[in-house]
Amino acid sequence: MDKHENSNRNNHFWKSFFSGVLGSVVTVLVVALLVFNIPVVQMQGEDGVTEEASQTLVDFESAIIGAVEKTSDAVVSVSNYQYVPSQETIFSYYSGIELGEPEDNLTLVGQGSGVVYKIDGDSAYVVTNNHVIDGAQEVSIIMADGEVVQAEIIGADEISDLAVLRVSAEHITTVVEFADSDAIQVGSLAIAIGSPLGSEFSSSVTQGIVSGLERIVPVDADGDGNTDYDMNLLQTDAAINPGNSGGALVNKDGQLIGINSSKLSSTQIEGMGFAIPSNDVASIIEQLEANGEVIRPVLGVATYNLNEIALSSRVDVLKLEEDMVDGVVVNQVIPNSSAEKGGVERYDVIVGMNDVAITNLSDLRKELYKYSIGETVTLEVIREGETMQLELVLEAGNNTQRSYGN
Missing domain, CATH: 1.20.5 (Single alpha-helices involved in coiled-coils or other helix-helix interfaces)
Known part of the structure; x- marks a missing residue:
């Protein structure tokens, strides 16, 4: 070569x-x-x-x-003040010494964000997350311009994780406009506005896209390790940090598409934040304004997941096949409830509602909450090995019935 x-x-x-x-x-x-x-x-x-x-x-x-x-001027910081006993207060309790009312010792225990959505006369209304104001003895709002005003809790709902506050409209200049969250598309621009890590960083802005729709995120409300209900959320990669909870997720036109609620946090996870869709927000805040709570239908039963029941009880007491583990077992029927009126009995195993399979308590609540008070649903239950259909007219239930959550 x-x-x-x-x-x-x-x-x-x-x-x-x-x-x-x-x-x-x-x-x-x-x-x-x-x-x-x-x-x-x-x-x-x-x-x-x-x-x-x-x-x-x-x-x-x-x-x-x-x-x-x-x-941005419609996005505020929300401060949660609670009575935190000091050592001196604890001593006074046991010694009988009077040191003043508990309100004299209110302590800031957390901060989040909120969004002003309505002005009505001299009052303005703010939506935030329930977990932002949970347990508060006093709530204050810090406006975008730094003005601090006291807020009144109008209503709160643990299941939707939303709360409504009322403040004086004197310092309010802007309210948010709601978008139709049903029209949102994956890939749409998403801008998060809030107070990450507290009011020191108020009006912080992060930008991303809508990463997913109708994400079902399980919630363990009572901390027992079991899912109590599922939340339907928007997913975004716009940075959501502690303190952003209750803040605004808006589109390119500045319209609210969601209330920032949570994020997945792990060394292996990045850019997975979640927001409550604006249409869901609009429905819940209307009920909170009117009633101070969201009144959902209840069946009026105390229940267990079938997979938590011992095999011997599933076979000998409930008369089920050994391999059957999906369903919800009725342990108690509340007197005069929808369940009692519809013929539900103790040890019935609920396996379906209106042709939708029920595998656990989370499924039962998710399906139940799709319906309104006064509507009729058909429960599919197994009683002593026999499958049957029961029709129930859903009622709101009294406080005892609602405390069971089903």
Whole structure:
């Protein structure tokens, strides 16, 4: 092989190498431009990009700035004050010494965010998360301009994790506009506004996209390790941090698409935040304003998951097959409840509601809460090995019935 041939081969190798690298770079750039909806630019010598691509970048930035300007003044910080006994107070309790009322020792135990959604006369209404104000003896609101006002808790709901507060409208300048969350598409722009880590970082803004719709997130309300109910949430990769709870998730037009509620946190997880869809928020706050609570139908039964029952009891008492573990066992029927009126008996195993399979308590509550008071549902139950259908007219139930949660 002569030197000329070797040189040609080397030149061919390097040309191929650089062509491949250039092709990869171009491919990556094109994909990035498509993802961010930026037109593929045309090179204009040393001038760089066309005016069209430059304008698209400006428009994208302007959309975010415009949305924030429209909404940010409606996003507030929410402070939860509770009575935390001091050592001196504990001593006074046992010694009989009077040190004043508990309200004199209110302590800030947590902060979150909230969104002003309505002005009615001299009052303004703020929606936040139930867990932000849970247990509060006093709640205050810090406006976007730093003004601090006292808030009244109008209503709260643990299941939806929403609460409504009322404040003086004197310092309110902006209310949020609700979007139709049913029209949201995956990939839509999502902007989170709130107070991560507290009011020191109020009006913080993070930006991402809507990563998913109708995400079912299990909730253990009583901390017993079992799922009590499931929440239907929007997923976003906009940064959601402690303190963002109760804050706004808005679209490119500054309209509310969700109330930020939670995130998955782990060394292996990044960018998985969740928000309560705006349509769900609108429905719940209307009920909280009217009643101070969300009144849901109850069956009027105390129950256990079938898979928690010992095999011997499933076979000998409930008369089930050994391999059957899906269903909800009725341990008690509350007198004068929907269940009693519909013929439900102790040890019935609920396996379906209106042709939807019920495998556990979470399924039962999820399905039950789809219906309103006064509607009729058909329960499929197994009683001593026999399957039967029972029709129940759903009622609100009294406090005793509601305390069972089913």
